[in-house]
Amino acid sequence: MNHDSRPQRWNSVSGIPLKSFYSAEDIPAEHRRVMDASPGAAPFHRGAYPTGYRTKAWRIFQLSGFGKPEDENARIKFLLANGETGFLMEHDRNTGDHCYNVDHPDVLARREDVGLTGAVMQSVRDIAICMDGLPIESTYGHAGGAVVQHAPFALAGYWTVAKRRGIDLRTLAGTGQSDFFLTYLGCVTKQQIPTPAGLRFNADIMEFCSKHLPRWVPVSIAGYNGADSGLNAYQELGALFANAVEYLDEIKRRGSMPMEEAARGCGGVSFRMSMDIIEEACKLRAARLMWTQLLERRYGITNPKVANLRIHCVTAGSMMTWQQPLNNIVRGTLMALAGVLGGVQSLGVSGYDEALSIPSEHAHQMSVRIQQVLQNETNLCAVTDPLGGSYYVETLTAQLVERAWQFFEEIEQQGGFLATLDSGWLHARAAENQHAEFMAQDSGERVVVGVTDFREDISPYAVDGFMGVDDAFEVALARLEEVRRTRGERRAGDALRELERVCRGSENIMPAMMEALDADVTLGEVGDVWRDVFGDWNTPIQT
Amino acid sequence: MTSAPKRILMAKTGLDGHWRGPTIVARALRDAGFEVIMVGMVTADEVVRAAIDEDVDLVGLNIGGHVEVAERAIAAIRAARPEVPIFCGGVVPPWAKKRLEEKGVEVFPPGSQLPEIVEAARRLTGWQAA
Numbered sequence: 320m321n322h323d324s325r326p327q328r329w330n331s332v333s334g335i336p337l338k339s340f341y342s343a344e345d346i347p348a349e350h351r352r353v354m355d356a357s358p359g360a361a362p363f364h365r366g367a368y369p370t371g372y373r374t375k376a377w378r379i380f381q382l383s384g385f386g387k388p389e390d391e392n393a394r395i396k397f398l399l400a401n402g403e404t405g406f407l408m409e410h411d412r413n414t415g416d417h418c419y420n421v422d423h424p425d426v427l428a429r430r431e432d433v434g435l436t437g438a439v440m441q442s443v444r445d446i447a448i449c450m451d452g453l454p455i456e457s458t459y460g461h462a463g464g465a466v467v468q469h470a471p472f473a474l475a476g477y478w479t480v481a482k483r484r485g486i487d488l489r490t491l492a493g494t495g496q497s498d499f500f501l502t503y504l505g506c507v508t509k510q511q512i513p514t515p516a517g518l519r520f521n522a523d524i525m526e527f528c529s530k531h532l533p534r535w536v537p538v539s540i541a542g543y544n545g546a547d548s549g550l551n552a553y554q555e556l557g558a559l560f561a562n563a564v565e566y567l568d569e570i571k572r573r574g575s576m577p578m579e580e581a582a583r584g585c586g587g588v589s590f591r592m593s594m595d596i597i598e599e600a601c602k603l604r605a606a607r608l609m610w611t612q613l614l615e616r617r618y619g620i621t622n623p624k625v626a627n628l629r630i631h632c633v634t635a636g637s638m639m640t641w642q643q644p645l646n647n648i649v650r651g652t653l654m655a656l657a658g659v660l661g662g663v664q665s666l667g668v669s670g671y672d673e674a675l676s677i678p679s680e681h682a683h684q685m686s687v688r689i690q691q692v693l694q695n696e697t698n699l700c701a702v703t704d705p706l707g708g709s710y711y712v713e714t715l716t717a718q719l720v721e722r723a724w725q726f727f728e729e730i731e732q733q734g735g736f737l738a739t740l741d742s743g744w745l746h747a748r749a750a751e752n753q754h755a756e757f758m759a760q761d762s763g764e765r766v767v768v769g770v771t772d773f774r775e776d777i778s779p780y781a782v783d784g785f786m787g788v789d790d791a792f793e794v795a796l797a798r799l800e801e802v803r804r805t806r807g808e809r810r811a812g813d814a815l816r817e818l819e820r821v822c823r824g825s826e827n828i829m830p831a832m833m834e835a836l837d838a839d840v841t842l843g844e845v846g847d848v849w850r851d852v853f854g855d856w857n858t859p860i861q862t
Numbered sequence: 863m864t865s866a867p868k869r870i871l872m873a874k875t876g877l878d879g880h881w882r883g884p885t886i887v888a889r890a891l892r893d894a895g896f897e898v899i900m901v902g903m904v905t906a907d908e909v910v911r912a913a914i915d916e917d918v919d920l921v922g923l924n925i926g927g928h929v930e931v932a933e934r935a936i937a938a939i940r941a942a943r944p945e946v947p948i949f950c951g952g953v954v955p956p957w958a959k960k961r962l963e964e965k966g967v968e969v970f971p972p973g974s975q976l977p978e979i980v981e982a983a984r985r986l987t988g989w990q991a992a
Binding site: 753 | 875885902903907927956957971972977
């Protein structure tokens with residue numbers, strides 16, 4: 320196809336009209352007043368820390384997990400041995416996201432899927448196998464628990480294993496996720512606690528961490544999951560802060576912990592990095608600026624140790640193509656570059672086989688190598704905010720901030736972030752964009768190399784997708800039966816009844832969760848308590 | 863005069879909630895005049911029940927997980943309604959795509975273009991909006 324004959328609109332991917340070049344007068348006056356602030360100083364758009372990557376390079380932080388807990392453990396060790404600097408534990412989605420044991424009928428009907436997307440962990444014993452030999456006292460860990468109803472189990476399991484190793488939880492650094500975007504927008508489960516219960520869980524986790532795990536990032540709002548569902552750059556920003564406001568307002572209403580600690584607790588967020596690399600870098604600059612504005616205007620918080628948003632990014636899985644998969648190594652590199660130019664604190668690069676399967680060992684290694692090349696061979700770590708001062712970048716940063724606050728206001732007018740999830744309003748915004756993206760492909764306006772155009776492929780390297788393991792279900796079932804057979808039944812029963820009592824009242828659920836995990840209560844039993852007490856979310860979309 | 867629109871059942875065989883693919887496809891099929899019934903995450907038994915209850919002319923399966931799970935659904939549909947064609951889409955590795963195609967099931971991996979999918983629906987149902 321002749322590229323020159325295509326209709327060209329010259330917009331950013333989020334639809335902001337672009338000029339062919341920018342000059343000083345394009346930068347909005349309001350932004351010009353703050354844009355020269357140094358990195359590490361309010362309003363932080365230039366970077367969270369004054370010396371940037373000279374002091375500390377971004378964390379190489381890859382999603383990983385499949386099969387049995389020992390398979391996941393081996394993969395994490397492989398990644399750490401290859402230079403990953405934090406690790407991320409994925410739990411099996413079938414069981415974890417739904418809080419089902421493997422003998423639940425909905426899981427039995429799909430037994431081959433068990434372990435395909437993360438290790439099956441139904442009790443603290445499984446979590447201990449997955450964490451065996453991992454240096455959790457010195458390495459930043461992610462306990463899993465991306466879906467809201469699963470987070471208390473994943474976190475309490477990780478912390479219980481840490482305690483048993485004699486680690487003082489006050490010194491333990493790490494995070495979970497417990498993300499509303501994933502749970503209620505991006506990856507809607509068949510069954511899930513309603514959003515008000517989810518809000519309670521997250522506020523409980525924040526309170527519990529404030530008391531017992533001050534170095535832990537209790538919740539991580541993941542705009543990524545909104546963006547990869549279709550939200551554009553400024554919608555991702557606006558929705559992320561609308562989500563943060565739900566957590567912070569809830570904590571404020573409770574009055575149970577200092578607001579600065581609460582702000583710190585939800586000030587570690589994640590964004591998606593996609594292919595419009597300048598807009599994406601600007602998005603991260605805009606995010607830091609908006610966080611500073613939000614905390615000051617809404618909560619009167621100006622403490623620079625709280626007002627500097629820390630950002631994790633993952634490169635867009637949906638940009639990875641099934642066709643000519645080696646091209647995805649280039650895409651991963653470019654999207655990672657966008658994150659680095661925008662000043663991320665940690666980064667995960669999607670596997671080049673993302674559209675085929677979960678990552679193979681080699682794809683995972685490449686994701687690490689891409690980041691190592693960027694850290695060691697490009698000199699990108701030398702200068703903070705290398706794009707700062709560019710007429711284009713400063714203008715686009717300011718435009719994203721403006722449009723994102725407008726989107727934030729739209730969400731507030733809908734009744735707030737939770738209301739837009741309950742009503743399906745946010746899903747409709749995402750779906751509109753998905754549809755427009757596909758229509759642009761159909762019309763030839765959007766080119767995807769190897770997919771819409773340039774389809775000849777002479778690569779001698781077959782990429783056939785990772786096969787996983789085939790014994791995850793059987794082993795999980797045997798281990799579940801062993802837990803039931805060998806645990807102290809009385810203590811487990813007491814712990815489960817206590818958890819239910821706490822859930823029916825208004826106390827913090829996490830102390831009861833810690834006891835439940837320590838007493839070998841299983842994932843499915845915890846899920847049964849959720850289902851009995853909180854019921855099921857009324858999904859606004861038909862998936 | 864044209865015949866009544868053909869009916870397509872869209873279902874997910876896995877328990878993962880990625881809804882982006884099936885919803886885009888459903889919209890494209892509706893835009894092409896088909897009636898689309900979405901039933902979300904279902905087991906093999908449930909997809910058969912839905913196919914019979916809804917009296918559909920084509921079943922679209924989103925297969926996010928393992929190929930055996932999709933094959934179980936395909937076998938169940940074929941046993942109950944052998945005349946109903948099936949097509950699939952989702953994150954499918956090339957070897958699994960080949961295996962399904964050998965069973966006579968068309969597979970649309972990521973990157974498939976909507977016109978191709980709509981064309982397949984027209985061919986498989988023998989129907990096109992006037």
